Amino acid sequence: MIPQVVMHVLITMALLCGMTLAPVMPEPMPEAMTAQAALEPSEDMMEMLACLIYQEAGGDECSDECRIDVADVALNRVADSRFPDTLYEVLTAPKQYGRWHTTGIVWPERASNPNEAAAVERAYDIARRVLSGEHGDLFGKGYVWQAEFVQGTEGFWLDGLYFGK
Helix, strand or coil: CCCHHHHHHHHHHHHHCCCCCCCCCCCCCCCCCCHHHHHCCCHHHHHHHHHHHHHHHCCCCCCHHHHHHHHHHHHHHHHCCCCCCCHHHHHCCCCCCCCHHHHCCCCCHHHHCHHHHHHHHHHHHHHHHHHCCCCCCCCCCCCCEEECCCCCCCCEEECCEEEEC
16 A cells, blocks of 8 residues: 555646646646656646635535545546546546536636635635645545545545545
8 A cells, every 4th residue: 555645746746747727738847847846736736626626515514624525536536547647637527527528627607706705715725735735534545436426435425525435
């Protein structure tokens, strides 16, 4: 079994390669980039995770633990051979995460409502924490399903969302 810190480094490195917010081919990472720079989360990654967290667990009924688990499921998918290799591709895969497979990763219209400002900021805060290495119990443990219905195996409910392997 791969230690959690090694898994985090591997997933982070994979996610940092060519992430974009538009449905276009990513630009290659410059070869001169140092190993340290490659490990620093990008603004694109934070934006994608924040948007995901808001869309999937943005309501006040979801705890920070649930929001972190939503992000961890997406990161687990990147590390799982059954799913695409980048966060962008995971989030825009057909029949996953709403209509992002046709629209690209976009914030829901309601996110621009002033009454949603706290929920949007909370999503960014959770994304920052996850990209800084704070993860829940699901990270690196094969949990790749999260929905409002049962799917996968060895699952459980948390704040109205089901998480499964």
